[in-house]
Amino acid sequence: DVKVTQSSRYLVKRTGEKVFLECVQDMDHENMFWYRQDPGLGLRLIYFSYDVKMKEKGDIPEGYSVSREKKERFSLILESASTNQTSMYLCASSRTGGNEKLFFGSGTQLSVL
């Protein structure tokens, strides 16, 4: 089975800190995604990547950046964490193609105080 692993289940940070969220997948998937999930707003796409060193903005990229130096790893970076970035962050991966499903990690619940 595909496994998508997120480095932390729970994370508490201070306003202004630089935060790194790590995601690793073990099935050689081309595509990787970062979503945030908030009550009443559902999953919103932050960034995605089609290939190593490639990245594309999703719907809400402001305040975030990403890094994909290796195919299996996709990192989400909060340059200067703010309280409105408190959320559940979900990483996902998929193969390239028109009918491929997403495989999600278990999520990281980030609290910014």
Added chain:
Amino acid sequence: SQKIEQNSEALNIQEGKTATLTCNYTNYSPAYLQWYRQDPGRGPVFLLLIRENEKEKRKERLKVTFDTTLKQSLFHITASQPADSATYLCALDITGNQFYFGTGTSLTVIP
């Protein structure tokens, strides 16, 4: 921008009945539509995919319909069980590599 609406945030049904969840979308014609299940504190898990040229898809007690004219998908769980209690999300595959999700419907099956 794409708008995806799922019927009522919460749905309660009696065990053994059929649960019907609705997903409506606007502003685009996706080639594929997917349904996911999410349990509390976990990431979503893929359930079913239906293509635009398919009217209906089944998997065990699950059935999905896709009406591209109405821009609507219906997700049915027959003979529902308490273990089916979860949040169900629909997702549109817009470009073949980019997915947009609805806000989800929380289903509770009452024993």
